[in-house]
Amino acid sequence: MSVSSIENVIAQCLSMQEDEITVLESIYPLLLNIHSNPDDKPGQLLTLTIPITLATPHKVQLDTSAGPSASLEISHLPPLILRVLLPNTYPLQDGPRPINLRAPLPSGEKFGSWLPKTKLRSIQDKLVEMWEEEKELNGEGIGILWRWWEWVGSGEFLNDLGMFNGSSLELSVPPMTTPSTFHTMLKSYNASQIHTDFEQTAFSCSICLENRKGKSCVQMPGCGCVFCTPCLSSCWSLAITEGSLENVSCPSVSCTKQRALRERGEAMDNDITSDLIESVVGKSLRERWEDVKEKRKAEIDPSYTICPRPSCQAAVPPPELPVAITFDPKFTSKVIHRWARHRTCPKCSYSFCLYCNATWHGPHTPCAFPQTSLIVSEYLSYPEGSEGRLKMEMKKGKANLERMVAKYFEDEANKNWLESKTRPCSGCGVRVEKSHGCNHMTCGRCNAHFCYRCGDPIKPTDPYKHFNTPGRSCYQKLFDQEEIDRFEREAAGGAVGGGGGGGGDDDWREFRGIWEW
Numbered sequence: 001m002s003v004s005s006i007e008n009v010i011a012q013c014l015s016m017q018e019d020e021i022t023v024l025e026s027i028y029p030l031l032l033n034i035h036s037n038p039d040d041k042p043g044q045l046l047t048l049t050i051p052i053t054l055a056t057p058h059k060v061q062l063d064t065s066a067g068p069s070a071s072l073e074i075s076h077l078p079p080l081i082l083r084v085l086l087p088n089t090y091p092l093q094d095g096p097r098p099i100n101l102r103a104p105l106p107s108g109e110k111f112g113s114w115l116p117k118t119k120l121r122s123i124q125d126k127l128v129e130m131w132e133e134e135k136e137l138n139g140e141g142i143g144i145l146w147r148w149w150e151w152v153g154s155g156e157f158l159n160d161l162g163m164f165n166g167s168s169l170e171l172s173v174p175p176m177t178t179p180s181t182f183h184t185m186l187k188s189y190n191a192s193q194i195h196t197d198f199e200q201t202a203f204s205c206s207i208c209l210e211n212r213k214g215k216s217c218v219q220m221p222g223c224g225c226v227f228c229t230p231c232l233s234s235c236w237s238l239a240i241t242e243g244s245l246e247n248v249s250c251p252s253v254s255c256t257k258q259r260a261l262r263e264r265g266e267a268m269d270n271d272i273t274s275d276l277i278e279s280v281v282g283k284s285l286r287e288r289w290e291d292v293k294e295k296r297k298a299e300i301d302p303s304y305t306i307c308p309r310p311s312c313q314a315a316v317p318p319p320e321l322p323v324a325i326t327f328d329p330k331f332t333s334k335v336i337h338r339w340a341r342h343r344t345c346p347k348c349s350y351s352f353c354l355y356c357n358a359t360w361h362g363p364h365t366p367c368a369f370p371q372t373s374l375i376v377s378e379y380l381s382y383p384e385g386s387e388g389r390l391k392m393e394m395k396k397g398k399a400n401l402e403r404m405v406a407k408y409f410e411d412e413a414n415k416n417w418l419e420s421k422t423r424p425c426s427g428c429g430v431r432v433e434k435s436h437g438c439n440h441m442t443c444g445r446c447n448a449h450f451c452y453r454c455g456d457p458i459k460p461t462d463p464y465k466h467f468n469t470p471g472r473s474c475y476q477k478l479f480d481q482e483e484i485d486r487f488e489r490e491a492a493g494g495a496v497g498g499g500g501g502g503g504g505d506d507d508w509r510e511f512r513g514i515w516e517w
Contacts, residue, residue, distance in 0.1 A: 053155070060168070062172075126151075200214065240281065294314055312345060
């Protein structure tokens with residue numbers, strides 16, 4: 001071949017190289033680097049940073065010396081970095097020469113590779129074979145860099161190297177790296193790439209119907225619906241301000257319909273996290289959302305209560321204490337469940353008594369009157385218009401003292417009514433009022449069985465033994481005399497047995513047989 005022919009071939013090759021590099025740079029502007037050539041050596045030296053994106057998410061199984069470890073599902077793998085020399089006669093006569101191929105760990109460390117050296121050498125050999133196959137097929141060489149990029153970037157090389165076991169991709173844990181660390185590296189890199197892809201993709205907001213880039217949008221966890229941040233912020237801010245927690249969720253029409261078809265208790269069962277809410281509506285509304293959510297628990301769950309401190313008002317869960325059950329007469333419910341009154345606010349750490357709302361006074365100290373009762377008692381002990389009252393009114397304020405007196409009398413009336421009309425459950429301590437019927441009570445809150453007359457617990461398996469034990473105050477008192485008299489009046493008036501029918505006497509005899517027994 002003459003010198004002029006060689007020069008023509010080189011000129012044509014350089015033009016084809018420039019076209020191929022221009023195309024790659026336009027598609028991957030930050031992933032291709034052309035190295036300078038100060039010594040004017042023949043050829044061009046390039047570095048290709050090829051990220052790997054799988055067509056569908058695949059499970060990755062990490063192989064260690066101890067055997068397979070935990071798997072994870074990913075769609076992005078760390079890039080391969082290929083340094084390649086393009087001869088002056090590429091692509092018509094000579095192929096590109098892979099100089100170096102690396103698979104650095106996504107942690108940014110200079111040492112370590114997520115692919116072993118044997119796999120990297122196999123990839124380099126395959127790259128050379130691909131150009132030779134194209135030259136043999138077409139009679140002359142053609143540009144191969146784009147095909148290289150597609151073969152590596154799509155993850156096709158993983159299948160050609162036999163790294164798939166069924167649908168799972170098998171990767172070996174690099175030396176000097178623990179399986180958990182490698183697992184975290186791959187998972188973090190995959191999550192960051194998914195986030196980057198989302199930010200660079202345009203989405204249509206179904207609220208304002210405008211197209212926005214993902215960096216200005218929010219994707220709902222679970223359903224995957226996407227909304228622009230301003231629209232979702234307005235929607236959630238209004239819902240949190242109004243206390244409609246069920247509306248702090250995906251506002252799409254389809255998801256709203258699905259929530260409407262669920263039970264009320266399932267309506268709030270979503271994947272919305274505190275971090276997501278704060279990123280959309282800010283810290284203050286996120287805190288209000290958490291407060292309202294906790295208070296909603298207290299409204300739904302009767303075992304919750306509200307912190308008595310006016311500056312807190314957080315929902316307080318019941319203590320995690322085992323329920324002690326015993327029928328030994330030496331131990332009553334007042335002893336067994338003393339600690340059940342103790343509550344500690346998870347927000348302000350205030351420790352208080354469930355019954356009196358005062359600072360926790362211990363399991364062996366009964367609830368005392370509020371501290372204001374001492375002030376009220378002293379104030380009422382002075383005659384109206386006396387010097388003692390005037391001094392207290394000047395010190396504490398007459399209006400304040402009058403409010404304290406009114407509250408004191410209200411509390412006293414409530415206490416007297418509770419003591420005379422109700423009985424505490426032996427299991428949970430909730431006050432129970434009996435309207436009619438026998439003295440064998442079953443708590444609607446904790447299902448404990450107890451006697452309404454004395455308050456002692458009753459064995460559910462043998463409830464009437466309590467009323468049939470001589471020496472007890474409740475002996476043969478399953479029904480109080482007032483209840484028997486009432487039933488006799490109703491029986492005499494025809495109320496029993498269905499309006500004076502023939503079954504009234506039989507019902508009455510059966511009833512008397514129960515309470516006499």
